[in-house]
Amino acid sequence: MPSSPASGSGRVLVHRVDAVLALALLALCGWLYYVSGQFDEPSAMLGDTIPPEFFPRLILWFIGGLALIMPFEHRVIPGAAEKLAQGREKPVAGMAYYSIVLLVLIVASMSLVGVALSMVFACFALPLLWGERRWKLIIPFAIFFPTLITILFAKVLKVFFHPGLIGFTLN
């Protein structure tokens, strides 16, 4: 639990991490605003209508305006400092990064080995990554669980699963 609220006097004016986040948001808004200028012009037959870029730009201004406040939120809004500190006291665990890489690899493998086999891969690799070493648990889980789910969707719900380049299909 965070410690009792500190007075504002010892805290910096600009929260560094939030400033980086705000800059990233502003950069994204700026880029999307630029892209919106490249939208095609609507046909003259439509008359005086709201142009397609109007609404996205309105939202971008809204997001951008709020993002400007973000680096100062911990000072401006009462109680914000403690709440925002929750969950950010420790750095992101290495396991989260490894998990992201593995999940991306699993999804990337779908085009190669197909959806069904990639799910088997997920049920095998993710427990191992997360420290599970009971093979009597992992192997039946990795084989039977995705197989059952695939059969349910392929046979009962008639979903077609891409076999991938070297995968297999149940349909």
Place this chain on the structure above:
Amino acid sequence: MEAFLEGMTLLADFNIITVIFIGVLIGVVVGALPGLSSSMAVALLIPFTISMEPVPAISMMAALYCAGTFGGSITAILMNAPGAPPAMATALDGYPMARRGEGGRALGLAAVSSICGGVFSLVVFLIAAPWLAKVATSFRPMEYFALTVFALSMLASISGRSSLRNLIAGGVGILIGTVGIHLTTGIERYTFGVNELTEGINFIPVLIGLFATAELLNQSQTLHVAYERVTAAVVKLPSFKELWSLKITMLRSSCIGTFIGILPAEGATVAAIMGYNEAKRWSKTPEKFGTGTPEGIVGPEAANNAATGGAMVPTLALGIPGSGTTAVILAALIMHGLRPGPYLIRETPEFVYAIFGAMLIANIMFLFIGLGGAKLFSRITLIPPAILWPAVFVFAIIGSFASSSSIFDVWIMMISGIVGFVMLRHGFSPAPLVMGLILGAMVEESLSQSMIILDNEWWRLFESPISLLFFALTAVSLSWPLIARRKPKSSPPAGTDEAAD
């Protein structure tokens, strides 16, 4: 009356009772498991219901919603590990009561107050939804625009770590909704030449990514957290005398929960916190709160389940989600070809009454399932996270893929999951993004129509008294987080800054 009877007739089908039972079972299990939420479960369930008729599909999801809110109280009481955010307040008195050997009594109190709150809100739903829909049929695009702006502004007061970030997340959700072809002009927006983006970003993979994959990545950081478990003896239903002594608390919390649920974007979590706080404030023995007092369980549990019925009122009557989970249910309704809003009630009232009936049945079912299986459900937490979360990821892959048989959607799910993980870390809640995604199209459409009607004279948006009222409420809801934080108040339950349900 005829429509009501027709709706009840729709439920008189063994298959529908079966799917409601399955929904309740899944809801209690999901609710009991820390890390899993009703929103996630409903999002993952959507692809399974593709081939179902709308009535059983939505009945199952509504039943899951009701049961999931109650399911969280099981682990909250027995392990001090609320399975669902709305159960956080229940843990404050439920766990101490369980520790002194009265876990069965605590579970009984939670179950009965949940059912009371749930049934109360459903009665309100039965009266309020048709009335609200009737009022809304007179709304012009200007009033609808003001209403949707008000609904989005409620994101600022949704529970979470930061109102500002909730609004930003909502804005991002609206922006995601602009990808694809602009319906008025036929112009492609933000497609970047990618064919799959021409029809917009499919919201199902986004939902699944934000709720399931993001939480999976979050959980990867706490793999070795162990929970101390209290063994529950036989679950005991409270005596009539005890229930009678708690009737005022139960009624008050049911009213609070129903009202909070009806407000757009608020949900069971906010309702539970307010139910607990008000129960403490009005109690004759407030000093006993936190030590295992029955009022500390009845207050939040009646409120959080009352919010489920309340949240369905704006969802079905106005097409505006009353909570995070109903935002997902709204997405499911759209996917099944239904148009939530006043026209749904006008054109297919029997459907709305069928949903009411399904939720009523679910409230009764989870009483028996929850009480009978409480010990079993608490043991579900023994499933190793290293097995549970890969299973969730398999559902996430299948769920994302199945809606359009597209690997592109699985990539959308993956990207949403990574973005959702970063969001969670930095105080952004996923529920507001989902709200923005769902409501964004309605906001743009009503604004476009309004501008056409008003000849682009935007100041005339404020001419209508109803619009003016909603804009005034918008100003209040945007400034409320600032006002509330400056006022001294009774301390909220610890750790209750999780995102809305």
